[in-house]
Amino acid sequence: MSVIASQGVSRSRWLQVGWAFMLLGAMLAAANALLFMNVDGYGHPGIKSRFLATEVAGWMHTLGGAIAVMLGPWQFLSRV
Template identity: 90%
Template sequence: MSVIAPQDVSRSRWLQVGWAFMLLGAMLAAANAVLFMSIDAYGHPGIKSRFIATEIAGWMHTLGGAIAVVLGPWQFLSRVRVRWPRVHVWTGRMYLLAVLSGALGGLYFAPTSVGGNPGVIGFGILAVFWLYTGAQAYGSARRRDFVAHRRWMIRNYSLTFAAVTLRLELGLLQLGGLNFDVAFPIVAWSSWVLNWLVAEMWLRRK
């Protein structure tokens, strides 16, 4: 009879709590994105005017990102992968299609970012990395290299989760006294670079 160590139980509980907060943040960010595109007076007018002017690209980016950020946490549940592998496969395909939509929309809008040159470069690199890590995750799954697939999916979702950290960091910076024009170029980088570093630290530990 195997005995589960107390530290393993504690670690499992912390992982469950972290997963729940990740899903909650994802759902709030997704709702925010949909409201941004649906309600006229909701959101920053400078960003909104660009998204509404090219509504197809606007919905590609916001809806693609919203679907991806909500589907992502479910892909990391081992019980889903083990008990319902086809569910995992098909939701994974939906996730990557959503990433493709969101990243292409992001590439379209990056050159005209209201964050100036830092925003143009930061969001442009994010969109490219988002596409690249998604392609690597898909390719490794097709090769049945599931260890590499899992690692690339962790990297990819860390970039998807920028939808959450961007809104959180932007709010905190503005509460700290920075106006939007100063805060937005900062989060154009910090919202995804910090996520990426955390993902790489996690993978290194594993």
């Protein structure tokens, strides 16, 4: 295998690893948002009270954000 070809494989592998870390970060951010809305005592009480004061809007914001965060990494795949 030539040096150029092996560098391409190495670069491709690093791109895959980077994408996997980005997806993991997105999953953790989405999970954090869902935990915030579902678990008592999780998150700042002042912010949580505002979210729960208008529960439908709070859930729309939380779920919309979680979906958007989970879709984010997919925009960097050239095959998609």
